[in-house]
Amino acid sequence: MQNKLTFHQSSVSLEIIGLPDYSNNENKDQISIISQWKLTIIDKPLIEGKIEHLWPIMNAFYIYSDLLIKNEVPSYESKLIDIKADNLHFHNIVLKSSKPNVNPLILKIGNSLLSDTINCFDQLNESPKVRIKKTDLSYSIPKKLRFGLNKKVKLFNFIMPPFIAICSLILLSSSFIYFYSPSENIEKKELIKPE
Amino acid sequence: MNNKIKLEEFDALIKVTVEMTRYLYPYIRELFKSKENLEENSVVWNDFNKRFIELIKERFNVDSMRVKKLLNQTENDQLIIRSLFTLSLCISNQGYQKLKSFLYDF
Numbered sequence: 092m093q094n095k096l097t098f099h100q101s102s103v104s105l106e107i108i109g110l111p112d113y114s115n116n117e118n119k120d121q122i123s124i125i126s127q128w129k130l131t132i133i134d135k136p137l138i139e140g141k142i143e144h145l146w147p148i149m150n151a152f153y154i155y156s157d158l159l160i161k162n163e164v165p166s167y168e169s170k171l172i173d174i175k176a177d178n179l180h181f182h183n184i185v186l187k188s189s190k191p192n193v194n195p196l197i198l199k200i201g202n203s204l205l206s207d208t209i210n211c212f213d214q215l216n217e218s219p220k221v222r223i224k225k226t227d228l229s230y231s232i233p234k235k236l237r238f239g240l241n242k243k244v245k246l247f248n249f250i251m252p253p254f255i256a257i258c259s260l261i262l263l264s265s266s267f268i269y270f271y272s273p274s275e276n277i278e279k280k281e282l283i284k285p286e
Numbered sequence: 287m288n289n290k291i292k293l294e295e296f297d298a299l300i301k302v303t304v305e306m307t308r309y310l311y312p313y314i315r316e317l318f319k320s321k322e323n324l325e326e327n328s329v330v331w332n333d334f335n336k337r338f339i340e341l342i343k344e345r346f347n348v349d350s351m352r353v354k355k356l357l358n359q360t361e362n363d364q365l366i367i368r369s370l371f372t373l374s375l376c377i378s379n380q381g382y383q384k385l386k387s388f389l390y391d392f
Contacts, residue, residue, distance in 0.1 A: 160372050179367055180322045203318035206374035213378035251291050255299050262306045264337040265313045
């Protein structure tokens with residue numbers, strides 16, 4: 092009997108199916124040998140594959156999101172997956188099948204689905220129930236924290252206050268949405284168009 | 287007045303920012319969705335942008351060139367989306383380390 096774990100984030104869910112490594116005396120609910128995975132994005136075709144496809148796809152998403160954040164040319168290409176920015180809000184994903192004569196799957200997702208997908212991958216990475224061989228996953232959190240700390244402190248002092256201030260303003264503005272009441276709008280519409 | 291931020295203060299601000307981002311993630315998504323489909327759902331984005339500009343005018347020095355750039359509609363859209371996207375990737379358990387790394391690379 093295979094174990095199944097599902098990671099959800101808003102409109103995206105990632106299902107991992109596999110077995111524990113009994114030779115390492117692992118718990119029966121652990122997954123170390125992943126046999127299958129499924130990535131479900133609402134309103135998009137199901138993406139599934141084997142373990143050897145999962146890590147390159149996760150890597151592609153992580154590298155692409157890094158490029159987006161750093162304001163570099165957001166484009167990633169590999170044998171398995173291409174991701175390119177359509178504009179500031181949409182991204183085109185081309186998933187190439189390893190089987191011959193199978194057309195590539197083309198998806199267009201917005202920033203909301205992109206962040207949901209990466210957050211699902213984060214949950215998988217952080218799950219204590221799934222053991223990932225770190226050698227399989229070449230992406231890791233940038234190692235810049237290890238060195239250059241002192242040299243960069245001056246730069247932080249220059250950049251951080253405005254960045255933190257902007258983030259705070261964005262979060263404060265986001266909380267403003269609480270005051271938006273859709274029911275008022277509905278009432279207004281009813282007044283304009285009485286049935 | 288000393289406007290330099292101490293490392294401990296910087297860490298504390300990151301922690302607060304990550305906690306708030308986790309709490310506000312659904313609203314950040316709504317902002318993305320609103321901007322993705324502005325013709326059908328512009329209310330959320332417009333309210334947010336209006337409040338964002340109000341807060342900048344209230345709290346920032348609007349005579350500064352950098353702040354003026356923030357008030358420029360075309361430039362601030364890109365900055366806001368990038369900042370929101372950065373925040374939206376930092377809601378996991380390791381969100382604090384991720385945001386810190388992103389900021390070090392900024």
